[in-house]
């Protein structure tokens with residue numbers, strides 16, 4: 001369902017950083033995989049390329065056989081909003097919107113009817129223990145609470161593919177466990193799940209661990 | 223060295239949130255303590271009050287016998303810049319400054335001579351594996367790299383007290399281990415260390431675990 005060919009990413013801000021090189025990856029549908037590796041070795045970079053949030057410097061990303069580079073901007077927007085639910089390492093919440101609006105906005109972009117947006121958003125927040133924070137602004141939340149809002153936003157459009165960049169980094173072991181149960185139940189419903197994580201707890205519940213080192217895949221264990 | 227009496231914090235943004243209530247805490251000098259507890263239960267709030275970064279709604283914080291509330295703004299600034307090294311949960315790096323400048327600025331505020339500032343900053347970045355990122359901006363770094371810059375900044379003035387809010391949340395187990403070794407060696411040099419963490423690895427190396435639940439201390443095990 002997700003495939004890359006010789007995927008590469010070089011950043012050039014006056015000095016060159018090769019973040020990814022020659023990544024060949026195949027993710028089967030309905031699988032729950034983890035991406036692990038040392039800090040700074042390319043995990044977030046890889047996830048952003050797979051989610052169509054950034055362009056490769058070389059190589060290609062294919063989703064369901066379609067090359068992301070060949071998509072129209074409408075097709076790409078549709079892919080990013082409806083096919084994939086993306087949780088950012090630092091959440092990317094909108095400061096001026098409430099927690100509820102932050103979650104709802106993803107479904108608004110996907111064209112969901114207003115009333116359904118609100119119902120789904122409220123239910124998701126409840127399932128993540130955030131019901132009483134619905135009217136709060138992101139800067140009024142704790143770190144782990146913001147992280148859970150980011151998860152709610154990624155789930156509201158019921159996407160087929162979930163990409164999560166360190167979704168439990170700010171959570172205590174109980175909250176991590178609860179989120180992991182949620183992820184496993186979504187996997188049980190037929191979603192394809194790709195999680196960048198440093199957590200052995202999360203890795204233990206996945207079906208496959210993809211290890212990255214220096215921008216390359218070094219092993220992909222089952 | 224750090225003592226609180228009936229410390230409380232209530233946020234009022236149109237709706238009231240009681241984040242901390244009646245916290246009586248005593249931290250002995252030269253100890254390495256962890257603060258643990260569920261997401262949203264008051265850990266960051268407590269650390270900010272102890273570090274003089276926020277004012278209590280009730281109760282007092284005493285550092286070396288001096289009540290923070292009674293300090294002049296000069297004394298408080300001195301306490302925050304030179305007595306305490308603070309690592310924020312989300313780093314609070316300055317986007318327009320380079321990594322090196324972000325670390326240096328803390329020593330500049332403390333009145334360190336320019337040349338010494340730069341030497342110390344470079345050495346700290348090297349010890350944290352960030353030497354090659356000295357001229358990069360924070361938004362060009364990975365999550366774990368930014369976290370380590372925040373640690374370097376907290377250490378540059380060689381403070382007696384280190385307060386760290388989840389310093390390993392974005393680090394892989396090897397990087398976490400290296401940072402923990404650094405923390406333990408600083409402890410060995412006579413520093414007082416207080417770490418909010420969700421990590422059992424970090425907790426295992428501490429001397430005392432202070433547990434928080436619903437804004438109250440529920441136990442303080444050794």
Ligand SMILES: Nc1ncnc2c1ncn2[C@@H]1O[C@H](COP(=O)(O)OP(=O)(O)OP(=O)(O)O)[C@@H](O)[C@H]1O
Nearest residue numbers: 011019039040041042043044045362363364365366
């Ligand atoms: N916008 C950018 N400009 C320049 N370099 C960048 C940029 N974004 C990331 N990098 C660099 O690319 C490399 C890989 O970064 P990436 O964020 O993918 O790491 P990561 O594996 O997710 O790390 P972590 O576990 O710390 O989050 C790092 O060396 C980083 O400094």
Ligand SMILES: Nc1ncnc2c1ncn2[C@@H]1O[C@H](COP(=O)(O)OP(=O)(O)OP(=O)(O)O)[C@@H](O)[C@H]1O
Nearest residue numbers: 140141142143144233241261262263264265266267
């Ligand atoms: N500026 C604020 N305004 C209103 N409420 C706030 C504010 N900052 C924090 N809170 C609330 O205070 C409570 C405690 O927050 P705190 O950040 O101390 O939690 P925490 O234990 O550090 O959580 P985490 O482990 O998720 O980082 C939470 O319910 C949070 O929503």
Ligand SMILES: [Mg+2]
Nearest residue numbers: 044089364365
């Ligand atoms: Mg990352």
Ligand SMILES: [Mg+2]
Nearest residue numbers: 142143266311
């Ligand atoms: Mg916190």
